Amino acid sequence: MTLSTTPLHQQTFSLAHSTLAHLLATTENLIIIQDLDGVCMGLVKDPLTRRIDLGYVQATQAFDGHFYVLTNGEHIGQRGVNGIIERAGSTPPETGYLPGLAAGGVQWQTRSGAVSHPGVSGAELDFLTAVPERIKARLGEFFKRHDSGLSDEAIAQGIAASALNNVASPTANLNTLQGLLKTQPALYQQLQQEMAALMQDLLQSAVDQGLGDSFFVHFAPNLGRDDQGNELVWYADEDGSSLGTTDFQFMLRGAIKEAGVLALLNRYYHQRTGAYPLGADFNARSAPQRHEDLLALVEKFDPAQMPLMVGVGDTVTSQVVDGRVRRGGSDRNFLQLIQDIGRRLNSGNLVVYVDSSGGEVKRRPLTLETSDGTAWVTAGPGDPRDEAEPLTLNVVFPGGHPQYIEMFCAAAQQRQSGQ
Numbered sequence: 001m002t003l004s005t006t007p008l009h010q011q012t013f014s015l016a017h018s019t020l021a022h023l024l025a026t027t028e029n030l031i032i033i034q035d036l037d038g039v040c041m042g043l044v045k046d047p048l049t050r051r052i053d054l055g056y057v058q059a060t061q062a063f064d065g066h067f068y069v070l071t072n073g074e075h076i077g078q079r080g081v082n083g084i085i086e087r088a089g090s091t092p093p094e095t096g097y098l099p100g101l102a103a104g105g106v107q108w109q110t111r112s113g114a115v116s117h118p119g120v121s122g123a124e125l126d127f128l129t130a131v132p133e134r135i136k137a138r139l140g141e142f143f144k145r146h147d148s149g150l151s152d153e154a155i156a157q158g159i160a161a162s163a164l165n166n167v168a169s170p171t172a173n174l175n176t177l178q179g180l181l182k183t184q185p186a187l188y189q190q191l192q193q194e195m196a197a198l199m200q201d202l203l204q205s206a207v208d209q210g211l212g213d214s215f216f217v218h219f220a221p222n223l224g225r226d227d228q229g230n231e232l233v234w235y236a237d238e239d240g241s242s243l244g245t246t247d248f249q250f251m252l253r254g255a256i257k258e259a260g261v262l263a264l265l266n267r268y269y270h271q272r273t274g275a276y277p278l279g280a281d282f283n284a285r286s287a288p289q290r291h292e293d294l295l296a297l298v299e300k301f302d303p304a305q306m307p308l309m310v311g312v313g314d315t316v317t318s319q320v321v322d323g324r325v326r327r328g329g330s331d332r333n334f335l336q337l338i339q340d341i342g343r344r345l346n347s348g349n350l351v352v353y354v355d356s357s358g359g360e361v362k363r364r365p366l367t368l369e370t371s372d373g374t375a376w377v378t379a380g381p382g383d384p385r386d387e388a389e390p391l392t393l394n395v396v397f398p399g400g401h402p403q404y405i406e407m408f409c410a411a412a413q414q415r416q417s418g419q
Contacts, residue, residue: 009348013366013377014395017407020352024063025414029307031268032063033261033338035331036071036081036098038314040401040408043359045175046161047079054088056405057095062412064111065271066307068100070260072218072249072330074166075102075109082113103168104218105260105284106252117168118263119285120252124214127206131170131250135163138198139172142191150180169218169255172198172248175361178236188243189236195248196233202250213253220247221317223326229289232326234319242319243362254285257334262287262297265309269301277301291337298341309349311338312404314356317364318382318389325386336391353393355381358400366398 008014008023024030037043041050060067074080075097085093096111109115117125139159148155161176172195174188181188199217206215216230222245223232234244266278276282277300288294313331320326335351342349357365367379377396382389397403 007348008394009342009350011394012392013380015375015377015398016395017397017403018410020350020395021407021411021414023308023350024310024408024411027308029272029305030063030066030310031265031307032067032310032312033070033100033264033334034067034312035314036069036073038356038359038401039312039354040405041084042401043314043356043361043363045179045360047073047164047173048161050084052081052084052088053405054085054093054095055409057085057088057093057098059409059412060098061096061111062415065268068264069098069102070100070105070257070264070334071102072104072169072220072247072251072257073102074169075107075113076115077165077167079164079166082109101260101264101284103166104249104251104255105257105263106255107168108283118281118283119254120168121214124211124252125168127209127211127214128168128170128250128252131202132163132165134202135170135172135195135198136160138194139163139177142194146187146190148181148184148187154180169249169251171250174246174248178243178246185236186238189238192233192235192245199248199250216251216253216255218247218249218251218255218330219245219328220249220330221245221315222328222330223317223319223321224328231328234317234326234328246361252285254283254287254289256284256289257330258291258294258337259284259287259289261311261334261337262294265301268307269305273302273305291333291340294337295340295344298344303345303347306345306347308347309338309341310352311335311350312352312354314354314363316353316381316391316393318386320383320385325383325388327382327386327389332391339392350394351392352404353381353396354404355396355398355400357381366396368398 075082097113099111143155158177164171219231219233223234236244263284266282270276315331316329318327338349355366357363364381366377
């Protein structure tokens with residue numbers, strides 16, 4: 001099979017990693033917007049066990065001013081990425097931290113580690129502080145009501161690993177508990193239902209405290225949104241073939257990754273031109289929520305200054321349920337926005353997908369075929385029955401985050417050497 005001469009943004013499931021590395025190395029007006037878990041770190045059941053390659057963190061400096069993270073995780077706190085970097089090296093780290101937006105787009109960090117929460121009130125942060133304890137309490141009540149066959153010690157450890165005390169996005173992460181209940185898929189589904197109910201109770205508590213417009217719930221992975229714009233829980237199959245939603249995140253309203261794309265692009269333009277196209281105070285919380293409205297904001301950006309945008313993620317799902325296609329995944333919408341911006345402006349934007357199915361969390365892998373030593377991808381991460389998938393994955397990494405990191409570091413080296 002010969003290498004394609006078609007531009008990468010017109011390809012699907014391309015394995016031309018060296019071509020991508022060269023493009024990243026030689027494009028001056030460039031912005032990389034990248035997820036973290038599953039992209040540059042392996043997916044693990046317990047976030048406290050995550051590890052990061054300091055060589056990769058160092059490589060991001062070659063793209064200083066052109067590289068930003070966009071994650072539903074957080075920079076700070078017990079399970080924040082900053083701590084992972086510090087534990088891998090020194091404090092403060094010689095590599096610097098990873099600049100960009102966390103907590104779905106409401107936690108901004110500079111490379112030096114200065115953190116702020118644009119558009120977030122003290123009352124909202126105070127409410128979020130109490131959420132992890134409510135998650136722990138509800139999990140404890142669930143296991144008191146249901147005979148799981150687990151020891152008290154195993155349950156306690158599972159609960160401790162599942163209640164994530166993130167500052168701006170407290171989360172019930174069920175990966176560890178799912179592992180403990182893997183022979184009891186029906187009980188695990190009941191646990192998912194319990195966490196979904198807790199999220200609704202938290203929303204009602206916010207209403208009771210005068211914060212009814214402050215929060216929403218993010219399910220990862222999910223089955224897209226209903227007609228009211230609320231994300232849909234993906235319940236596990238009772239035969240255990242699909243785990244469905246594992247993360248139940250209580251988020252600040254406006255904390256959606258696609259809004260973060262516009263916030264980052266606004267900062268990028270200011271860096272290059274000295275002006276903010278959307279205003280100096282624009283942030284993810286002040287951004288519109290609808291995809292069409294976000295895309296319309298691109299008209300405020302000078303097309304002559306528009307960078308090549310490269311979005312990198314690993315969570316893109318689709319599932320056919322009762323004959324209806326449900327599309328979700330925490331990276332889907334921000335990648336779709338980057339793709340649509342490129343198509344509207346004919347700027348060649350790229351969507352890069354990293355296959356994280358090799359981690360501890362179950363994911364549908366890419367399907368590969370080989371012939372005469374040459375490999376190609378025949379199917380993506382979505383439901384094969386989803387024949388109208390709108391998101392095109394231009395370049396994919398079947399080898400997961402190690403393969404992506406290898407490409408990224410090669411691109412950084414080329415960029416630094418000017419080759």
